Structure formats: C-alpha cells, structure tokens
Amino acid sequence: MSAEGLVLEMRGITKEFPGILANDHVDFQLARGEVHALLGENGAGKSTLMNILYGLYKADEGQIIMRGKPVTFASAKDAIEVGIGMVHQHFMLIPVMTVAENIVLGNEPRRDGILLDEAGAEQRVRELSQRYGLVVDPSALVSQITVGQQQRVEILKALYRGAEILILDEPTAVLTPQEATELFGIIESLRTDGKSIIFISHKLNEVLEIADRITVLRRGKKIETVPREGATEELLARAMVGREVLLRVDKTSAKPGEVLLEVEDLHVFDERGIEKVRGVSFSVRAGEIVGIAGVDGNGQTELIDAIAGLRRAQSGIVRVAGRECPHATPRDMLDVGVGHIPEDRQRRGLVLEFTIAENVALHDYAKEPDAKWGWLFPAKLVEAARLLIKQFDVRGGGPLTRAGGLSGGNQQKVVVAREIARDPKVLIAAQPTRGLDVGAIEYLHRRLVEERDEGRAILLISLELDEILSLSDRILVLYEGQIAGEHEGEVSEEEIGLEMLGGRRRAA
Amino acid sequence: MTTDLGEPTPPIPPEQAAVTGTMASRISLRQRSGGVIVPVLTVVVAFLIGGVVVAATGHNPLAAYRDIFNGAGLNWFFHPTTNTANTAPYNLTQTLLQTTSLILTGLAVAFAFRCGLFNIGGQGQYFVGLFVANWIGASWATMAAGPHIVIAILAAAAAGAVWAAIAGFLKATVGAHEVISTIMLNWIAIWIGTYLFGDGGPLQNSQNSALPISNDVTKSAQLPVIWGDQQLQGLHIGFFVAIAALVVFWLILNRTTLGYEVRAVGFNPEAAAYGGISVKKNLIRAMAISGAFAGLAGGLDMLGYLYRIGVSDIPASGVGFLGIAVALLGRNTALGVGLGAFLFGALLYGTTHGLQSGSIDPQLAGNLTYMIQGLIVLFVGADVLILYVWNTRRRLRRKTEPA
Numbered sequence: 033m034s035a036e037g038l039v040l041e042m043r044g045i046t047k048e049f050p051g052i053l054a055n056d057h058v059d060f061q062l063a064r065g066e067v068h069a070l071l072g073e074n075g076a077g078k079s080t081l082m083n084i085l086y087g088l089y090k091a092d093e094g095q096i097i098m099r100g101k102p103v104t105f106a107s108a109k110d111a112i113e114v115g116i117g118m119v120h121q122h123f124m125l126i127p128v129m130t131v132a133e134n135i136v137l138g139n140e141p142r143r144d145g146i147l148l149d150e151a152g153a154e155q156r157v158r159e160l161s162q163r164y165g166l167v168v169d170p171s172a173l174v175s176q177i178t179v180g181q182q183q184r185v186e187i188l189k190a191l192y193r194g195a196e197i198l199i200l201d202e203p204t205a206v207l208t209p210q211e212a213t214e215l216f217g218i219i220e221s222l223r224t225d226g227k228s229i230i231f232i233s234h235k236l237n238e239v240l241e242i243a244d245r246i247t248v249l250r251r252g253k254k255i256e257t258v259p260r261e262g263a264t265e266e267l268l269a270r271a272m273v274g275r276e277v278l279l280r281v282d283k284t285s286a287k288p289g290e291v292l293l294e295v296e297d298l299h300v301f302d303e304r305g306i307e308k309v310r311g312v313s314f315s316v317r318a319g320e321i322v323g324i325a326g327v328d329g330n331g332q333t334e335l336i337d338a339i340a341g342l343r344r345a346q347s348g349i350v351r352v353a354g355r356e357c358p359h360a361t362p363r364d365m366l367d368v369g370v371g372h373i374p375e376d377r378q379r380r381g382l383v384l385e386f387t388i389a390e391n392v393a394l395h396d397y398a399k400e401p402d403a404k405w406g407w408l409f410p411a412k413l414v415e416a417a418r419l420l421i422k423q424f425d426v427r428g429g430g431p432l433t434r435a436g437g438l439s440g441g442n443q444q445k446v447v448v449a450r451e452i453a454r455d456p457k458v459l460i461a462a463q464p465t466r467g468l469d470v471g472a473i474e475y476l477h478r479r480l481v482e483e484r485d486e487g488r489a490i491l492l493i494s495l496e497l498d499e500i501l502s503l504s505d506r507i508l509v510l511y512e513g514q515i516a517g518e519h520e521g522e523v524s525e526e527e528i529g530l531e532m533l534g535g536r537r538r539a540a
Numbered sequence: 541m542t543t544d545l546g547e548p549t550p551p552i553p554p555e556q557a558a559v560t561g562t563m564a565s566r567i568s569l570r571q572r573s574g575g576v577i578v579p580v581l582t583v584v585v586a587f588l589i590g591g592v593v594v595a596a597t598g599h600n601p602l603a604a605y606r607d608i609f610n611g612a613g614l615n616w617f618f619h620p621t622t623n624t625a626n627t628a629p630y631n632l633t634q635t636l637l638q639t640t641s642l643i644l645t646g647l648a649v650a651f652a653f654r655c656g657l658f659n660i661g662g663q664g665q666y667f668v669g670l671f672v673a674n675w676i677g678a679s680w681a682t683m684a685a686g687p688h689i690v691i692a693i694l695a696a697a698a699a700g701a702v703w704a705a706i707a708g709f710l711k712a713t714v715g716a717h718e719v720i721s722t723i724m725l726n727w728i729a730i731w732i733g734t735y736l737f738g739d740g741g742p743l744q745n746s747q748n749s750a751l752p753i754s755n756d757v758t759k760s761a762q763l764p765v766i767w768g769d770q771q772l773q774g775l776h777i778g779f780f781v782a783i784a785a786l787v788v789f790w791l792i793l794n795r796t797t798l799g800y801e802v803r804a805v806g807f808n809p810e811a812a813a814y815g816g817i818s819v820k821k822n823l824i825r826a827m828a829i830s831g832a833f834a835g836l837a838g839g840l841d842m843l844g845y846l847y848r849i850g851v852s853d854i855p856a857s858g859v860g861f862l863g864i865a866v867a868l869l870g871r872n873t874a875l876g877v878g879l880g881a882f883l884f885g886a887l888l889y890g891t892t893h894g895l896q897s898g899s900i901d902p903q904l905a906g907n908l909t910y911m912i913q914g915l916i917v918l919f920v921g922a923d924v925l926i927l928y929v930w931n932t933r934r935r936l937r938r939k940t941e942p943a
Contacts, residue, residue, distance in 0.1 A: 342814060363816035372814070380814045385807040390800070394815035398797040406797050 037063040038100075039228050040085075040197055045094035047080055054080040056252040057094070062197065062228050067219060069231045069243035073272055073469035074439050077252040078232045082199050085230075086118045087111035117190025118199040121206070123182050127175035132157045134174055135189045160191055164221045180211035187218065198222065199230045204238055205467065208328055208495070216242050234272070234469045236265040237498075248272055273471045283481045286505040289318035291354075292489035293339070293370075293458045298348030300334040307346070308334040310513035316458065316489040321480065323492045323504030327532050331513035332493050333375065336462050339491075340372045341365035353457050366395050371456030373447055375463040375493070377440075381447040384436030388426070389417035391435045392450050416453075424449040425475075441472030448476065452483060459483060462493045477503060497525055497532075579869050579876065579920065583883065586915035590908055597901050604900045604908075612890030624768040631889065633768045633775040637845060638859075639885035641666075643782040644837035645863025646881050647789050648704075648830045650872040652718075654793060655826035656806040657711070661704060661722025663860025664729035665831040668703045669696035669838025670849060671733055675743055677757035677843050685760045692761050693781075693839045700835015701828040703729065708827025712820035718827070730854055738851045752851040763844045778840035783878075785833060790874040792829070802826050834860060862888070865913050868920040887912060 040062040047055040054077045062068050072078045083089045085096065087105030096103050098114055105111045108118075125134050132153045141156065143149040154170040161168055166184045174182060183203060190198055200219075204212040219229055219242055233239050239246055240260060247257040248271040255271045269277040293316040300309035308331040316322045326332055337343035339350055341360040350357050352368045360368075374380040382391050393402050393413045401412045417431035426445045428438045435443060444464065451459060461480060465473040480503060484490050494500050500507055501523075509517040509531040517531040591601030609615065613631025624630040645662045652659035659665075673696040680688060707725060710716035736743040737754045745751045768774025793799035804812040805822045813819050837859065842849070866884055870876025891909045900908070 340814075361816075361818070362813060363818075366816045374814060379808070380810050383804050383808045383811045383815075386804070393800075394804070394811070397800050397815075403797045408795050408797050408800055410795070 039064050039098065041095075041097040042081070042085065043095045043097065045081060045084060045091045045096075047077075047084060047089060047091050053252050055084070055091070058249065058252070058254045060247060060254070061257075062230060064228055065223055065226045066244045067223055067229045067231055067242055069233060069239040069246045070249065071233060071236075071239050071246055071268060071272060072249035073234055073471060074441060074467075076249040076272070078249055079201060080252075081249070082118065082201060082230065082232060085111065086116060086199060112193050112195070115194055115196035116199065117187075117193060117195025117197065119183065119186040119190060119201065119203060121201045121203075123186050125174045125182055125185060127173070129174060130170065131168055131172050131174060131177065131181075131185050131188075132170035134185055135170075135192050137189075139193060156192070157188060160188055164191070164218055164225070166218055178211075179206050180208070180214065183207070183211075183215070184218070195227070197228045197230065199232070201232045202234070203231070204233070204235065209497075210327075212238070236268050236470070239268070240265065250274055269470050272469070277470055277474055281477045281481060281502045283503075284485075286320040286484065288320040288505070289487060291315045292318050292352065293491060294349075294351040294354075295335075295339065296349040296351070298335070298338060298350065299346040300331070300338045300343060300348075301346055302334055308513050309338065309345075312348075312510075312513070312515055314508055314515065314518075316491050318457075318487045318489050319484055320505040321484050321490040321492055321503055323494065323500035323507045324510050325494070325497060325500045325507055325528055325532055326510035328495050330510045330532075332462070332510060334513075335510070336372070336375070336460055336491075336493060339365070339460060340370060340374075366454075369455075369457035371451035371454055371459040371488075373444075373451055373459070373461045373464050375466065377443050377447050382435045382443055384434065386435055387417075387432045388421065388429060388435055388438075388446055389413040389431040391446055392417040392420055392431075392453075394450065395454060420446075420449040420453055441468045444468060444472065444476065448479065452479075456488065458489045458491065460491045460493070463495060464492070465494075465496070465499060497528060501525060501528070579871060579880075582869065582916055582919040585919060586912045589915055590912045593911065594900055594904070594908070597904060599900050607900075608887065608890035608908075610890075611893045612886035614886060614890075622767065624772070624774065630768065630772070631893065634773065634893070635882075635886045635889045636767075636775050636779055637773060637885075638888050639881045640776075640779045640782040640844070641837045641841050641859045642862055642866050642881035642885050642888075643878060644785055644833050644840070645860050646866030646870060646877040647785055647863075647874075648700075648832075648834035648837070648860075649863045649867035650870065650877050651789065651793075651802075651833060652704075652826055652830040653867060653872045654806045655802045655822060656809065657708070657718050657823065657826060657830070659704060659707070659722055659827065659830050660719055660864065661707060661725050661831070661860075662834045662863045663857070664722065664726035665700035665703045665834035666838040666841075666857070666860040667726075667729040667733055667854070668699040669835030670842050670846075671729075671736060671743075671838075672696050672699040672835075673839035673842035674754050674757060674849055677761035677847075678743075678755035679758075681758040681760060683760055688758075688761045689763060689843060692757075692843055693836065696839025696842070697832040697836040700838065701832040704831020704834070705824055705828040708824035711827075712823045726860075733849070733854050734851050737849060754848045754850070757843055757847040761843055762847065763840070773845045776840070776844035778844040781836070781840060782881075785836065786874045786878050789833075789877075798825070834863070837863075862913065865917045865920075869916055884913065 038061055042058065042060040045055050045058045058077070058081055060081065070078045070081070080089065084091045087108045087110050096105070103114060126137070132150070135157050136153045141149040141152040143152070157170040160166070166188055168177065168181050168184045168188070174185065183206070187198065203215060207215060222229060231239070231243060240263060243260055245257055245259050246263060246268065248255040248268065250272060295315070296313050298309055298312045299307060302308045312335060314322065324332060334343060338345040341362040341364055344359070350360070352370055355368060357364060357368060378384060383394070389410070390413060393416070396402055397408065402409060402416070414431040420426070421431065424445045426442050426449065428442045435446060438446065448464070464480070465476050468476065480490060480492070492500065492503055507519045507523060507528065508515050509528055511532060511534050516534065517528065519528070587605070591605065594601040594604045610628070611631060612635045613628050613633070616628040616632045619628060621629055624633060645666060648662045648665065649659055673692050676692040676695050703725060704722070707718045707721040710721050711718050735741050738744065738752045743754055745753050745755055763776040763778055765774035765776050766779070793803060801812065801817045801822050804815060804817055805819050809819045862884055866877055866880040869883070870878070870880035887909050891905055
C-alpha cells in the first residue's frame with residue numbers, strides 16, 4: 033500500500049484498563065477507498081482501538097496520523113471534525129424525531145437564524161441517500177422504521193457530518209440476512225466514492241466477502257494484516273483464536289429414540305393479538321436435533337415461549353415424554369423436564385445483577401440442597417456453581433462474580449451449564465450462539481451434539497442457516513407461523529432459503 | 541492476564557467489563573461502588589447548603605449545627621449517663637424514639653424497592669397500623685399484658701400488610717402503578733382515621749364525646765419503657781424490635797427463597813418468570829411485607845409512647861414519608877436504613893428542640909429538617925433517576941427493534 037494512498041495510520045496504540053491490557057502496541061493502516069476489516073473475538077480490543085480513533089478513549093501510548101499529520105483527539109467532536117464517523121452497535125438516535133432531524137442534529141440547516149429549516153434538511157438528506165443508495169424516508173419517525181433503516185440513518189448522519197473514514201462496529205449483528213446483503217451494497221458504493229471503511233466483526237464469512245484487507249486482533253495485540261486474496265476462514269479463525277478451530281461440526285448420524293417433545297396444531301398469539309404461530313405440529317425424539325429455520329419474526333419466539341410455558345397458547349397440545357401439559361406455567365414445564373436456553377440471555381436467561389452462583393440456582397433455588405423449608409443456603413449455591421464453572425469452563429470470574437461482568441460467551445456458558453445440569457429430557461436452544469465468537473460457538477455446537485448423544489431431544493432455533501444446516505438431524509422451516517418445509521438428510525441452502533422466504537408459494 | 545495467549549475466551553474482570561460496557565453498567569457500577577461514598581457525600585453537601593441558608597439569615601451555621609447536635613442528645617456520647625433527668629440523655633431517648641419509627645418506615649420503602657416497587661404509601665400503612673393498635677390497645681383492658689401487646693402489635697403489622705397488599709394486588713392484576721395507588725391509599729387511610737376518631741366516630745373517646753380523640757391505650761397494652769420515664773416519653777422496647785427488624789430484613793432478602801425471588805423480580809422480572817418465579821405473586825407479597833414494616837412502626841408508636849391519637853394529629857405526621865428519604869439514603873440495605881434512620885431521627889428531634897432562639901430564626905428551625913431532607917432525596921435520587929431514564933431509553937430502543 034503506497035504511502036500516498038494512506039488516509040490514516042495508528043502507530044503503537046496502547047491502552048490499559050485496570051487489570052487488563054486492552055490494546056498492546058497496535059498498528060493499523062487505512063487506505064483511501066479501502067474496506068479494512070478488524071477481526072477478533074469479543075474482548076480482543078477491537079472496540080477499544082476504534083473508540084480511541086473516535087476520540088472516546090485516550091490512548092496511553094501511540095500516535096494517530098491522519099493524511100500524514102499527527103493528530104490528537106480530546107473528544108469525538110475532534111474526530112468528527114477531521115472526517116471520522118462511527119456507527120455504534122447500539123444506535124444513538126432519538127426515536128421521537130424524524131430521520132432528517134436525527135441526521136442534522138448538532139449541525140442543523142437554519143431558517144431566519146434560529147428556526148430549523150426542515151425542508152432544507154430533508155432535501156439534503158435525500159441527496160445524500162440517493163448518492164449512496166441509502167434508501168430511507170427522511171420524514172419518517174425513527175421509532176417507526178426498522179433496525180436496518182436505523183442503521184442507514186446512522187451512516188447518513190456520519191456522511192452528513194463529512195465523514196471520509198467510516199467505522200462500522202459489528203454492523204450486521206442486528207440485521208437480518210437480507211438487510212446485511214443490502215448493507216454490503218451500500219458499503220460497496222461508499223468505497224467506489226473513495227470513502228474508507230473500517231468494518232469491525234467477528235464473523236469470518238462476512239469479512240471475507242466485503243473486506244479488502246483484514247487485520248486480526250487477539251488479546252489486545254495485532255496478530256496480522258492480510259489481504260483478502262489468499263485468506264481463508266480456517267486461517268483467520270486460527271489467527272483469531274490462536275489455535276486450530278473446527279469450523280464444521282463433527283457429528284455422527286443420529287440414533288433417534290422415543291418421542292420426547294410433541295407439538296400438535298399449536299396456535300399462539302403475540303401481545304398485539306396477532307396470530308404468530310398458526311397451527312404448528314412436529315415432534316422431537318430422544319437423541320436427535322431438530323432445527324427450526326426461518327427469518328426472524330416468523331413465529332419462532334412465540335413458539336418457544338409457548339412450549340416453555342412463558343406464553344399461553346390459544347389452542348393446541350404440547351406433550352413432553354407423552355404427558356400433556358395444558359395451561360402450563362414456566363414452573364410446570366421446568367418440572368416435566370424442559371430445559372430452555374433463551375434467545376436473549378441478558379434479558380431473560382440471566383439476572384445480570386445476580387452472582388453466577390445465584391444465576392445457576394435460578395430454577396432450583398427452592399429445592400434441596402439449595403434450600404429447605406424456604407431457607408436458602410448460599411454456601412450450597414456457591415458449591416454447585418463452582419462445580420459447573422469448572423465443568424463448563426466458564427472464565428472471567430468465580431461463583432461470586434456478578435453475571436453482568438462476564439463476557440457474552442461466558443454468560444452463555446453459565447446459561448447452558450444451568451440448563452444442562454438439570455438433566456432435561458427436552459432442551460430448547462434458541463439462537464444459542466448469537467453474538468458469540470468462533471471459539472465459544474465451536475464449544476457450544478460440540479456441546480449440543482454431545483447432549484444429543486446423551487439421549488436428549490434438542491430443539492434448535494436459529495436465524496443462522498449455517499448453524500441449522502450443520503447441527504440439525506432434521507430441519508423444519510417456519511414461515512409466517514406455519515411449517516413451510518421439512519427435510520431430513522442432505523438439503524441445499526438454496527432450497528431452505530427459498531422456503532424461508534415463502535418461495536414455494538410465490539414460485540407456484 | 542495478558543500472558544496466557546491462546547485461550548479461546550479472554551477472561552474479563554468485572555471492573556473491566558464495566559469500564560468498556562454500556563453507560564448503564566458504568567452507572568450501576570458507580571452506584572454500587574459509591575455504596576458508602578455517595579450517601580456520605582450527599583449528607584455532607586446537604587448540610588453545607590443548609591449551612592449557607594442559615595448564614596444567609598445572618599446566623600452562624602456552626603452554632604446552629606452544634607445546637608442541633610446537642611438538641612438531638614448526641615453530646616451524650618461525650619458524657620454518658622443514664623439519668624434522663626439530665627438533658628443530654630433525655631434528648632437521646634427522644635432521638636432514638638424517632639429512630640425506631642424511621643427504621644421501620646425506611647425498611648418498608650426499602651423492601652418494596654428491592655422488588656422493583658416504589659412504595660410511597662408508607663404513611664398510609666403506618667396510619668392503619670396506628671389505628672388498629674389503638675383500637676386493640678384500648679379494648680380488652682382486662683387482658684394480660686404480654687398477650688395484649690403481642691396481639692396488638694401483630695394486628696398492626698397485619699393491617700399495614702393488607703393495606704399495602706391492595707396496591708400490590710392492583711399492580712399484579714390490572715397493572716395499576718403502585719405509586720398512584722399507594723398515594724390514593726394514603727388519603728383513604730387519613731380519612732378513615734378522621735372518621736373513626738372524629739365527632740361521632742365509632743372509636744372516638746368514650747369519656748368525652750366532644751373531643752375528636754381516641755381512647756387511651758390501656759396499661760396492659762403499653763410497651764415497657766427501658767430508658768427514661770414513661771410519663772415523659774421514655775424509650776420503649778420497640779427500639780429493639782426495630783433493630784431486630786433490620787436483621788430480619790437482611791435475613792429475608794439474603795437467606796430465604798422468598799428473598800431470592802423478591803430480588804430476582806426486582807432486578808429482572810422477565811428472567812425471574814423464565815426461572816419459574818411467579819412475578820405477580822411476588823409483587824403482592826413484597827408489598828405486603830413492606831406494609832407490615834410500616835404497620836409495625838404505627839403499632840409500636842401507638843403502644844410505645846403515643847397511647848392515643850387525635851384527628852388533628854393525623855395530617856401532622858410525616859414519619860412514613862421520611863421513610864422514603866431514609867431508604868434512599870440507606871441504599872435499601874439493612875445497615876444503611878439503620879444509619880439513615882438515626883441521622884433523620886437526630887435531625888428531626890434536634891432541629892425542633894435543640895435550636896436556641898438566638899442561633900437561628902425560629903421559623904427556620906423546623907424547616908431546616910425538611911430542607912436537608914429534601915436536598916438528600918434530591919441528591920440521592922438523582923443517580924437513581926439517571927439510571928431510570930437510561931433504562932427507559934433502552935427499553936424504548938428495544939421496542940423499535942423487530943427482534
């Protein structure tokens with residue numbers, strides 16, 4: 033990469049937080065018109081490095097050089113001024129304001145000196161969005177547009193402020209596969225226009241699809257910077273994790289036993305009274321993994337909730353090991369042997385303010401040996417947690433560490449440990465690897481297969497088609513609350529993808 | 541930490557996660573680490589501002605605070621003597637009397653808080669405890685002292701529990717916000733009292749029908765005085781009941797499955813429900829226990845030193861509301877509530893009885909307590925408020941996501 037082409041160089045960036053070296057002499061270069069991916073596991077220091085670049089943190093050591101000149105940023109404002117824009121994972125938009133108002137906020141076009149020139153703002157937003165194919169209605173309220181559109185608003189906001197360098201922090205984490213494809217198109221047009229993009233991710237396939245160069249961080253250190261040509265998922269995974277990673281799930285064919293979970297003609301409504309599950313029937317046998325594929329919002333959440341007793345089904349039957357469970361509460365379903373790894377571990381799977389020990393006891397805190405006659409024995413909780421922490425290799429804390437202080441992967445391990453330790457007959461795993469990095473995903477996949485081989489019936493729900501395809505022994509496709517397809521054995525991604533989008537019907 | 545490269549997931553110590561985590565986690569970390577610092581700072585700043593106000597009226601704030609200190613009997617610690625004929629020990633017994641009630645009304649607010657409920661109805665629950673204790677204490681004059689006291693106190697606590705449980709029930713069944721319903725229940729309690737003890741009311745003084753005052757609690761139901769003269773509002777054994785309540789509060793929350801459920805629901809109702817805990821049941825139960833503490837406060841006050849209540853006393857009482865300040869200052873912990881109650885007890889008695897006419901304007905004397913109380917609530921409430929606003933924002937943002 034020639035020196036003239038460089039727009040940004042970070043040299044020897046070091047940042048230490050109490051007890052951890054988040055960035056250890058990291059070098060990073062960015063050329064004009066380049067998409068440069070920053071790859072690493074959760075906690076590898078990607079976000080820290082970018083927060084330093086965006087002026088949110090101050091580096092302990094190191095230099096930032098923009099277009100050949102050293103710069104220092106006291107705040108994000110300084111970074112924005114020299115043309116750096118950042119789209120955070122969690123959007124910083126004001127829901128009650130319009131798209132145009134959000135974009136111009138802080139730098140509003142004015143009318144008569146003090147009034148917001150709304151027409152002017154919308155006009156300028158429209159120009160920008162046409163130029164880069166960022167389709168979004170400038171007069172819509174942010175609270176009424178989709179997440180994918182909100183992300184576009186964030187990108188437009190950065191462009192509006194004159195960003196030449198755009199930092200995208202795990203931009204696809206909140207998007208559906210379709211939205212992600214659209215985002216890649218937008219990135220493409222930004223690159224063509226000469227913008228430089230830093231793309232933070234821990235998803236290997238994405239990075240290989242979009243990036244020109246890839247820099248891998250591990251434990252705060254830069255491991256390597258490689259061009260896309262010649263890079264493979266295996267090589268990148270190895271650099272990220274620091275050891276050989278098995279990207280394909282290694283499993284033998286299933287030996288299904290008796291039917292443990294049976295769902296018959298289930299109808300479930302959501303809180304707005306919309307029928308989300310419309311007559312679903314299926315069964316899961318002991319020793320098999322049944323995967324439910326589908327685009328988000330096609331009734332997966334309502335289906336799981338109904339099986340777990342967290343939502344009352346309108347009609348239909350759920351049987352666990354042959355026993356009917358009408359009007360079951362969550363407690364009833366726990367007691368008949370249903371384990372549930374919920375799709376949102378932070379909102380539902382864990383009480384983040386509780387310690388690991390208290391979280392491990394979340395289902396059985398009132399049973400012996402955790403408690404007797406309503407009296408709780410914290411020492412027993414700690415003892416049980418210590419065992420599971422060891423067994424499931426939870427890192428980052430002991431039994432008395434708050435769950436909120438753990439990394440995402442370790443939080444998920446706590447949830448999985450708790451559910452499996454109860455020895456459930458049926459295990460519902462809803463998006464079990466969402467937001468996790470390759471190392472943790474590998475572990476979880478292996479664990480699910482092991483649990484299958486233990487003779488549990490596993491119902492896997494995932495938005496990642498790859499995950500469904502590699503883990504499931506049977507695949508069901510959920511489309512608009514109904515089973516749109518069922519597959520056993522070899523099936524192509526395209527076929528399922530088509531069913532996920534209701535293709536069968538449309539094609540007919 | 542940085543040497544063991546090659547591990548699949550880096551261990552992130554909690555402090556680190558909080559540093560790099562969301563704003564909410566940073567705030568909650570600060571709130572937890574500021575467990576002692578923030579309340580202490582709050583009190584200091586509140587006193588400083590109070591001092592500025594005193595100075596602005598042309599008086600010496602140091603002299604005023606010294607008078608409050610002595611007025612609360614805190615100088616007793618320099619010259620300990622048990623003889624309440626002396627001023628310092630007498631003042632101290634009065635401060636402790638206030639502390640007793642404040643511990644319990646503070647615990648009432650704190651317990652509900654731990655379940656995610658804001659019980660503003662401590663005052664109403666205190667009143668029903670007061671009324672029931674008076675009714676039972678003034679009846680059955682022939683009963684033996686022990687059972688009479690126990691029955692009256694238990695009834696007072698039960699009355700407070702029922703009163704608060706109404707708000708919990710409404711929240712659990714129809715979603716009525718407890719802040720609104722407990723405030724309404726406060727007024728209902730006030731008017732019930734006005735009716736019961738007012739002219740022609742069923743519990744009005746049976747000797748003199750012209751007085752809008754209750755009957756007196758009989759000797760058999762009066763709590764034994766442990767320090768001082770019963771005729772001069774000595775300190776009664778209720779003080780120890782309040783101290784025991786602090787221990788019970790801690791035990792319930794940390795050593796029982798009930799407390800586990802309360803805390804789980806308070807932190808994250810969705811995770812609690814997923815865990816198999818009934819959120820509705822806990823909302824009602826937590827309010828009931830909360831109300832029992834406030835009702836107990838009313839019962840002890842009635843049997844301990846008030847012995848009677850007049851209609852005109854009802855609007856003057858603010859011990860239930862002060863409990864909110866005590867709980868906020870005490871961070872909803874047992875120890876914190878105990879210390880907070882002592883501070884406010886001292887302040888309450890010290891400002892009303894300690895200030896010499898020369899050291900401060902008389903009109904300002906009583907109001908100084910309210911001012912300091914208000915400042916403390918403002919400061920302590922401020923970061924809770926920030927957290928609340930932040931969480932609401934996060935919830936709103938979640939709603940906009942289709943997931």
